[in-house]
Amino acid sequence: MPKFLRCALGVFVVCLAAAQTASKSRIIGAITSVDAGKKQLVVKADDGSSTSVQLDDATKLLRVAPGEKDLTKATPIQPSDLAVGDRVLVRGGTPAISVLVMTKTDLAKKHELDRAEWQKRGMAGLVTAVNRDTKEITISTRVAEGRKTVVVDTSGPVNFRRYARDSVRFADAKPSKLEELQNGDQLRVLGDKNADGTRVKAEEIVFGTFLTLAGTINGVDAAASEITLKDLDTKKLVVVRVNADTSLKKLPPMLANVLAMRLRGEQPGMPRPAGAPSAGPGGPGMSGNRFGGPRGNMDFSDMLERMPAFNLAELKAGDALILSSTRGADPSKVTAITMVYGVEPLLTAAPERQIGGMWNFDIPMPAM
16 A cells, blocks of 8 residues: 555544544545545445545544644644545544544655655566565566566565456555565555666565457447457457556557567568568458567557557457456456457457467556
């Protein structure tokens, strides 16, 4: 869990521990509606339930900055200061005794700072070994020069989180521990690196078991945000769920053809060798579900942010997709983390190779 959320929850715990009240009623969640005039708000709790909360003149409303560990810097506010999206802890019955508030704006600012810290001091990689005796994890990560082996030291206090099955949201990640890590898991670590970046002293770790799938579309239900995909590896149909957290990216045709040429060992502008398969869409040879190129691995993850987005209405039966997903309880149903459209030239260029050797999606950046 990001530091600011741990600290914020710590504030809530301190408040509850210090409260001298017989009431055990409390709600932690986000405001979904506010009527300042009637002093009423609706809170959607983290468990999914919604509760109407009544305030009165005796209700204490305190604004708490994310990251603060106690209430000494909390600021009194009015019902008119509350807004949809604010995070709150409500104590008491009807009316509420107190409401601690972390505003949506404050959370967004802190989130950006936290994300910047993960980008600066974090790294992601594939777990290749776990030594529970020395509390060290070995990961394979990407650098400008290619793949690099990094040892993650977890001997100190480390906050472990594991992505939940069938969810791509970091908010749904569960507390975990070193013993749950397995070879093949994807991991993102926050911590201090040594001079050459071969070791990192972990402070926070989030990990999960993810899949990379390639397939052709069998059907699209845009209203239900679902796609039926024929997995090119297993030849079986998989229902792919898309939600608000899914990143939908379209690979531009020119870039797709350039990458396809690289897969064949060509340089852009070079004549295609006689008999080489066409990189055009819909070509033959789409039987493999993984890639690997003679020129080494290509890092598509760095390109994803610059690719244009698409919507499900653009898709049709027969189109090809590559996607990453969580490994759910039911292998016939997955939730997409990232989905890339327009990949036919790549599949055509590498009919006998496998996705994982070239197309590597990073574990999602911790975010709420």
